[in-house]
Amino acid sequence: SSHASQSYASRIPHFTNPAARHLLECIERKKSNLAVSVDVTTKAELLAVVEAVAEDVCMVKTHIDIVEDFDLDLVERLSALSKEKDFVIFEDRKFADIGNTVSLQYSSGVHRIASWSHITNAHLVPGPGIIDGLASVGVLLGRGLLLLAEMSSKGNLAGGEYGAACVRAAREDTTGFTCGFIAMDRIHERNPSSANGDRDFLILTPGVGLDVTGDGKGQQYRTPDEVVRVKGCDVIIVGRGIYGSLLTEQGKKDPQHALRSVKEQAERYKQAGWEAYQKRIGA
């Protein structure tokens, strides 16, 4: 039977992964299934957006390699905010290399992702060794991994048998490190299996917008209602729909005004995501 009809709270005991449990607990405490994708290129902007949305989100998603003035102080501040404001950090790194290389990319380099990001993600293109490589760093730190089983962008190659293979690999991961998928629906429930077939996974879903259906560069948007109620996804990931006001001419001239709009949009998406969830579980 589908875990989609169960409340977030009731699903917590089914997860052994500490980061997955942390996320479900945050969602339940804050009554928010909203992740904000903060794709801005300076430390100051990143922290300003996070502060503006912090109250309304269960998760902040980063692309840390786009920050021009990155330093470890940024991740220290982000970590402090994650504790103070109660949200999970997800570095959307999309690892895609052999196990040995990804273990180094995850633990080391400039960004030391494993030291501050509760959850990260990976493509399965290199095979299951990528999971083992990341797990060799992440498990001891209590981190979690999402496999990119599907993508939101037009013409992406991750459909069909590829997604099914991601589901199999997640079920076969005996370390418990893999705790969910980036996907467009409850992909594991479309791909049943006798081995670990009942195991619950989190579905985090980008490509969410209330006002537009695309960005002219391949992104495709669906509404929170479609994603959460109809398709049964667990977390909506919203980027420009929330921080977009900062990118306009007006927003650059008057960042304080733009940040108020960022906060308003976060409230709007939070409400839409939670209403869709309540309808889904029949609350």
Ligand code: 5FU
């Ligand atoms: F895996 C994926 C995917 O399939 N689609 C995505 O859009 C990740 N993303 C990310 O979500 C993308 O890299 C952005 O960081 C974010 C979506 O941002 P938007 O501004 O809401 O389009």
